[in-house]
Amino acid sequence: MNEEMNKKIELLKKVSLRLSEKQEMKEKISRFIDLTPVTGNSTSRPIQQRSYSGLFTSFQSLRFMPALLILAVLVGGGVSFAAEGSLPGDTLYPIKLNVNEEVAAALDFSSEAKAKRQAALAEKRLEEAVTLAAEGKLTTEAKEQLALNFEKHAEKFEEHIEKVSTDKDSKTSAELSSEFEASLNAHETILNDIEGETEGSVKIAFRIGNKAKEVSGTRESFETKVKGESETNVRANAEGKMKAAENKIEEVRKFVALSSEADAYTGVDARAKTEVANDTAILPMSLSQTTELTASATATVKSKVEEKFQAAEEAFQEGRAKLEASLYGEAFALFQKAIRLSQEAKIVSNIESKLKASGEEKKSSNTEIKVKNRIEGKATTSQNLRSLMQFIGIGEEAKNDYLGVESDQPIGLPACKSDIEGHYKIAVKYVSSNYSGNTVIKESALIKGTCNNLNNASTEFKVVGAKSELIGILTVDGETLKVTFNAVSKPLLPDPTTLPIPSVTGTTSGTINTQGGSSGINTNTQVTNTVQVGI
Amino acid sequence: MDNQKLKEEYLTLYDELSDPLFRHCYFRVSNRDVARDMVQDTFIKTWQYIAQGKDIGNLKAFLYKVANNLIIDYYRKKKSDSLDVLEEEGMVFRTEDDNLFSTAEASVVLKALQSLEDKHREIIVMRFLNEMSPREIGEILGQSENAVSVRLNRALKKYREVLNI
Numbered sequence: 059m060n061e062e063m064n065k066k067i068e069l070l071k072k073v074s075l076r077l078s079e080k081q082e083m084k085e086k087i088s089r090f091i092d093l094t095p096v097t098g099n100s101t102s103r104p105i106q107q108r109s110y111s112g113l114f115t116s117f118q119s120l121r122f123m124p125a126l127l128i129l130a131v132l133v134g135g136g137v138s139f140a141a142e143g144s145l146p147g148d149t150l151y152p153i154k155l156n157v158n159e160e161v162a163a164a165l166d167f168s169s170e171a172k173a174k175r176q177a178a179l180a181e182k183r184l185e186e187a188v189t190l191a192a193e194g195k196l197t198t199e200a201k202e203q204l205a206l207n208f209e210k211h212a213e214k215f216e217e218h219i220e221k222v223s224t225d226k227d228s229k230t231s232a233e234l235s236s237e238f239e240a241s242l243n244a245h246e247t248i249l250n251d252i253e254g255e256t257e258g259s260v261k262i263a264f265r266i267g268n269k270a271k272e273v274s275g276t277r278e279s280f281e282t283k284v285k286g287e288s289e290t291n292v293r294a295n296a297e298g299k300m301k302a303a304e305n306k307i308e309e310v311r312k313f314v315a316l317s318s319e320a321d322a323y324t325g326v327d328a329r330a331k332t333e334v335a336n337d338t339a340i341l342p343m344s345l346s347q348t349t350e351l352t353a354s355a356t357a358t359v360k361s362k363v364e365e366k367f368q369a370a371e372e373a374f375q376e377g378r379a380k381l382e383a384s385l386y387g388e389a390f391a392l393f394q395k396a397i398r399l400s401q402e403a404k405i406v407s408n409i410e411s412k413l414k415a416s417g418e419e420k421k422s423s424n425t426e427i428k429v430k431n432r433i434e435g436k437a438t439t440s441q442n443l444r445s446l447m448q449f450i451g452i453g454e455e456a457k458n459d460y461l462g463v464e465s466d467q468p469i470g471l472p473a474c475k476s477d478i479e480g481h482y483k484i485a486v487k488y489v490s491s492n493y494s495g496n497t498v499i500k501e502s503a504l505i506k507g508t509c510n511n512l513n514n515a516s517t518e519f520k521v522v523g524a525k526s527e528l529i530g531i532l533t534v535d536g537e538t539l540k541v542t543f544n545a546v547s548k549p550l551l552p553d554p555t556t557l558p559i560p561s562v563t564g565t566t567s568g569t570i571n572t573q574g575g576s577s578g579i580n581t582n583t584q585v586t587n588t589v590q591v592g593i
Numbered sequence: 594m595d596n597q598k599l600k601e602e603y604l605t606l607y608d609e610l611s612d613p614l615f616r617h618c619y620f621r622v623s624n625r626d627v628a629r630d631m632v633q634d635t636f637i638k639t640w641q642y643i644a645q646g647k648d649i650g651n652l653k654a655f656l657y658k659v660a661n662n663l664i665i666d667y668y669r670k671k672k673s674d675s676l677d678v679l680e681e682e683g684m685v686f687r688t689e690d691d692n693l694f695s696t697a698e699a700s701v702v703l704k705a706l707q708s709l710e711d712k713h714r715e716i717i718v719m720r721f722l723n724e725m726s727p728r729e730i731g732e733i734l735g736q737s738e739n740a741v742s743v744r745l746n747r748a749l750k751k752y753r754e755v756l757n758i
Contacts, residue, residue, distance in 0.1 A: 062758050063749075066702045067721045073619055073703075074612045079629060084607055087636045091600045094644045167633060168626045 083167070145186055146200040155207065169225045170234070173218035177238045180211035184245040185409075187262055191252040192413050196262075205265045212242075212269045216276060228283035229295055232394065235277035240398040242270035244405035247362050281394065285387025296377075296386040299393035303374050303400075310370075310400040314363060314407050363403045363410075370399035599643070607636055610653065613723035614660055620706060620718045621664045631667070635660045657719075657733040705755040713748035720745055 075083070144151040159179055166172045183204045190196040190204075215238060223231040249263040284295060377392030611632055619628035638659050642649060649655045706714055719730050727741040734741065 063753070063756075066756065066758075069702050070706065070722055071616075073616050073722075075615050075629060075632070080608075080611055083611070083629070083633050083636075084604060086633065087607060087640070088600070088604060090637055091596075091603065091640055094641060095596050096599060096644045096646060167630050170626060171630055 079167075086167075145190060145195075146203050147190075147195070147197070169218050169221035170230060173215055173222055173234055176211045176215035176218060177234065177241070180208050180215060180238075181241050181245070183208035183211070184241070184249070184266065188245065188248055188252070188409060188413070191249060196253075201262050205262050209265065209269065212238075212273070216272070219276065219280075223280060223283065228280045228287075232277055232280035232284055235273055235280060236394045236398045237401065239270055239273045239277055240401040241405060242266055242273060243398075244402040244409070246270060247402070247406050248409050251362075277394075278391075281387070281391045284390055289386070292386040292390065296381055296389040296393065299390050299397075300377065300381060303377065303393040303396040306397045306400045307367075307370055307374060310367065310404045313404055314367065363407045366399050366403040366406070370396045370403065373399060603636075603640065603643070606652065606656075610656060611636075614656060616722050617657065617715075617718055618660055618664060620714055621711065622667060623707065627667065631660060631663045634663055638663075651732060654729065654732045661733070702756070705752065708755055709748065709751055712744065713751055716741070716745050716748050717752060 166175050187196060187201070187204050187208075190200055219231050219235055222234065246263050246266040249266065250261070253261045253263055285292060287295075373392050374396040377389045377396060380386075380389040380392060614635060615628055615632050618631040619625065622628055622631070635656055639649075639652075639656055642655075706717065709717070716730065719725050719733075720727070727738045727745070730736075731738045731741045736744075
């Protein structure tokens with residue numbers, strides 16, 4: 059460190075919190091500490107003082123007996139956590155609204171964070187409405203409760219969003235409003251479809267629609283403000299937005315393509331599932347309802363997704379024309395529209411697949427994770443076909459015992475020649491799992507191996523446990539043919555602890571169905587693998 | 594140790610570490626508001642662990658680890674949100690934060706730091722801005738003292754190159 063460097067470093071030290079911020083934050087943390095007292099045997103917990111400035115640097119808890127530890131965890135905030143997954147009508151639902159969400163909201167700092175929080179809470183109500191509606195449990199009472207709470211948060215959002223434009227800029231306000239609007243429109247679409255079959259009471263979709271109009275008005279007023287900025291600014295904003303819109307459209311195009319393939323895929327899966335279901339004595343009543351509901355809604359939803367996506371592309375083209383004509387403000391608004399509509403398409407398609415998934419989830423009963431590998435490519439020779447089948451092996455070193463094929467050399471992926479959009483080399487899809495009593499949220503395949511570059515696929519799922527979420531990622535490596543399982547445990551507010559991270563202990567088993575295409579050239583091979591996971 | 598006493602100690606630690614942690618986050622996410630919220634989250638989340646009577650070990654190192662996890666979460670979320678956000682906010686240095694620095698020189702120094710690789714930037718901030726010892730840094734990053742020194746050397750070399758000194 060020479061003199062000059064020292065001087066420069068000193069300059070950087072000016073980066074610091076403002077005094078007022080520091081104080082405000084301290085008060086918030088202090089309040090939080092009061093709300094979250096130390097549980098268990100805290101009064102006698104020794105705190106060791108170590109070298110660091112004489113402050114406590116080490117917390118060493120007493121060595122609890124396991125039973126005692128469990129007790130302490132149960133006592134400390136277990137209720138408010140358990141409330142997190144509750145729905146209207148549940149005993150714990152008021153705790154979720156009044157304790158969990160209020161505490162979390164009280165911790166937000168900037169107006170932007172506050173606005174985002176309110177939007178998220180409003181969306182949460184809509185998701186709850188969708189869940190209830192899909193289960194046929196959206197009573198008039200629950201509907202009213204959800205709608206009122208939703209409107210409350212939507213109104214707060216509008217208050218905060220005004221502040222964002224003064225605290226930060228109108229562009230951010232316009233963007234946040236646009237995002238919120240997309241979510242409102244998407245949920246309106248979904249609920250409209252589900253509610254369409256229930257008659258009588260006032261539709262929640264209708265109330266969402268009204269809010270969406272308000273938010274839309276707000277968004278437009280911010281866009282007008284953005285338009286009124288200096289020409290260089292507006293131009294930069296519009297050009298930035300164009301790129302963003304381009305990316306968004308591309309992202310959603312892929313997403314929608316993948317989930318429609320996954321749907322086709324679920325079709326095969328459903329047959330197998332039915333067999334399982336027949337063997338299982340206890341089946342939740344709501345299951346059949348869910349299936350019917352989603353089946354009837356699927357067709358209309360599909361076309362809605364396409365419709366929205368097409369409109370997004372049109373808006374994008376219009377925006378480009380405006381940009382070329384140097385009408386930057388209008389271009390900005392149109393690109394926002396393109397992003398919004400793509401996002402709507404994505405949300406609608408996403409909710410749709412989640413609704414489907416929720417039916418299957420309820421059937422699993424063991425601690426296991428099932429994944430499905432699927433490979434699609436062109437097999438022109440029997441050699442290729444063999445490697446196709448071998449590739450699908452899952453587990454240690456991909457021994458493929460069940461194929462009866464010994465492979466002592468690494469097997470490369472077969473050549474992938476398809477130019478068709480959405481065709482992929484390998485995809486892995488999470489099918490089901492059970493985490494003894496915890497809720498599992500399925501995510502569809504996240505990464506797929508494309509013909510040109512990616513050689514691996516992974517799937518992600520979320521386990522919502524008593525006090526934390528566990529995110530598991532299963533990856534199939536296209537080069538080494540190895541399957542790896544990674545899990546990240548993430549503590550949840552307001553009282554987190556960690557779920558045990560499972561280790562993959564078992565191997566896999568499965569069956570293979572090969573289907574020759576019309577000329578025997580196209581081959582679809584599917585395997586269901588079960589990875590045993592021990593906790 | 595009663596709750597009140599614990600609280601006082603924790604808040605004293607807050608006084609001492611909030612700025613260093615803020616810097617730590619700020620130089621990673623380049624956004625003042627985000628960094629500030631992260632500092633708050635760090636202290637909240639850490640307290641939640643303490644409140645459960647968990648064995649935390651070195652608290653200072655623990656706070657940094659929590660902050661690091663928040664930073665990782667932030668980027669992971671950004672990635673899954675969409676590319677546009679990442680491009681718009683994350684990767685570019687935001688000029689609106691320039692008011693932190695009144696002089697042109699400071700802004701050059703900052704931008705130079707910003708241009709370094711993540712791992713280099715992180716270690717410079719920890720060692721020189723936040724004045725942590727290589728041993729402490731090693732504990733947070735899960736590396737040996739020696740490895741930290743090697744990385745630090747490389748980072749400094751790069752930084753000098755960028756700054757042309």
